[in-house]
Amino acid sequence: MTKDKIERLIRIGLKSSTSRGGVTLDIKTASIHDVKEISYIHASSWKTAYKGIVPQEYLDNLKNDFWIPSFEKWISDNTITAKLAYTGNEAIGCISYGKSRDISLPDWGEIVSLYVLPKYLGRGFGKALLMSAINDMYNKGFENIYLWVLEENLQAQKFYRKNGFIKSEDKLSCEISGKNLFDLRFIHQAMASI
Numbered sequence: 001m002t003k004d005k006i007e008r009l010i011r012i013g014l015k016s017s018t019s020r021g022g023v024t025l026d027i028k029t030a031s032i033h034d035v036k037e038i039s040y041i042h043a044s045s046w047k048t049a050y051k052g053i054v055p056q057e058y059l060d061n062l063k064n065d066f067w068i069p070s071f072e073k074w075i076s077d078n079t080i081t082a083k084l085a086y087t088g089n090e091a092i093g094c095i096s097y098g099k100s101r102d103i104s105l106p107d108w109g110e111i112v113s114l115y116v117l118p119k120y121l122g123r124g125f126g127k128a129l130l131m132s133a134i135n136d137m138y139n140k141g142f143e144n145i146y147l148w149v150l151e152e153n154l155q156a157q158k159f160y161r162k163n164g165f166i167k168s169e170d171k172l173s174c175e176i177s178g179k180n181l182f183d184l185r186f187i188h189q190a191m192a193s194i
Helices: 003-011 032-049 056-061 068-076 125-139 154-162
Strands: 017-020 023-029 081-087 090-099 109-116 145-150 165-176 179-188
Touching: 023 125, 032 068, 032 081, 032 090, 032 109, 068 081, 068 090, 081 125, 090 125, 109 125, 125 145, 145 154, 145 165, 154 165, 154 179
Parallel strands: 109 145
Antiparallel strands: 017 023, 023 081, 081 090, 090 109, 145 179, 165 179
16 A cells, blocks of 8 residues: 555544544554453444344343453454544443454455444444554555455445445355354455545
């Protein structure tokens, strides 16, 4: 990526601290000490975002600490970078990203997860986290970035399309509590048009 493209991304609103509707948002790189908050944000978000998609029994039994072991490992191994968004002292959203986990795309960057607490949805906080991660990945030399979205999660697909991602033909299946679910790969295309 050229220096001009990076500077243009920064000019279009990538800041570590921004004001949204009178609320100041600070985005900070997470450490091993933040995994409890990260896990809580994931669990809370899953229970809202995936209602009607993931079996309700699974969501009802999902513990707030479910993701702690994974994030402890990923952060301490530098497998992923995680960032938290704060309003005041409250962590209200998180994003995790890093080198592609898909061995067929070894030079790509991957956004592993992006979640905002349900009461903060629709205020631009998810976009701020997403743009911060994309900027970071391009600065680290990733020229291509992708993420996975559940096929039934139309709201998330719309969000990613509005933020420079397009759906590819790639699809993965997984099973949660006996239900087959499909993830669709979305690829970031904004850099091609900047």
